[in-house]
Amino acid sequence: MVLGFASLVFGLWLNFQGNSRDMFNVNDDDKKSIDSDVFHIVVYILVILGSVMVALGIFGEHSACNYNKIALLVYCVFLFLLAVTAITVGALAYTSKDTVGKKFGELYSDVYKLYGKNKDETVAATLKYVHGLLHCCGLAGVQLTEMVKKTCPKADDVTKHVNPAPTCQQSIESFIDQCAPLVTAVFVGTGALLITQVVCAALYSSKIHRDSEAPQ
Template identity: 25%
Template structure:
């Protein structure tokens, strides 16, 4: 059944969201696999904590990709069953995001220390590899917390001021003026900010779930059927006749019989 105007709007919202969702999943999966499988990294930098974080990212990326594929298939084909599965997956992701935000809010110090440890591992690996992927991840941290590695002139000695947000130049030599990231990450991740981040993600997922549910509701409406045509009378006119036909039966006068006296 064709969707109404609001149904079409919800359909394109779901399709656009799934495109962005799939790109996010692909980027997360590719980055996590690269960090996990990249060579020339000493064993002491492949910590259990680092491997666990990458495994978690890979699992989340796979779930995101599966959800996006199911949503695209259901919205394009307007299949009610597929959209129902998609709504269930989105609801589970939204619930997981809200629960994760609550857990991070309650254990904010432990959550901050995990993020700081993950950053320290990436930073130490970048000092060895100097690759683009790790530089990109470090820039995300640096721009978010306005920091850089160990901070101060240590970045100049290590020669990695190109990824620091704050730097100056003395005699043509770039010198980092950013603060250390480890302390800022530990103290800068406020519990309220972490909870807000997870709740915003859950809210976006709920909005898309509502749109997909509205499409399902539109597809569940009964298809209107036209009433069957019932002829009022039988016409004996031929199609080629130009005579106006009447559906009223012809009138015949009553017959009179004479009674013998």
């Protein structure tokens, strides 16, 4: 329940957080809006998975407190399906890391070009954060403007890591590739925790059944 509530709150925060929504809703001359498919997929997964986990947690708690073995068995089935879903999402996060990396690279490219057109402070803050986190700056084949340079880390900080400095698209793809095992471990770990809960609930249901059949 706690994990589900944390996932739900974080997903809702991402969805309704002003800066992120404003950034994705700003119009561009070449397209209606910045491609935010990856962002929305992440939000949907967090919200849906969190909501289901909270609902199942409440249902399981109610079933256990009322010593309802049938409800506990139903709880076990749905919890097992949720565990399989979490493990599957983790596996997909790893196997799709190249595609996800390219999508985020394209998203950075859109944000970068957008900032050059509207000079929005929210977009500038996003670029500055990405540049500082990944120690990169700019797009391949695109000359940095003085305005964009203000969002870049210091030259010494960039060259300290690699020379010549990589483009941010390359750095993002590399970062996603490195983070994929961690993301997979989080989802697989959550799945393992849920399976442990399935076992505990099944054992408790079995105990209730034995107690109900025991002579008084």
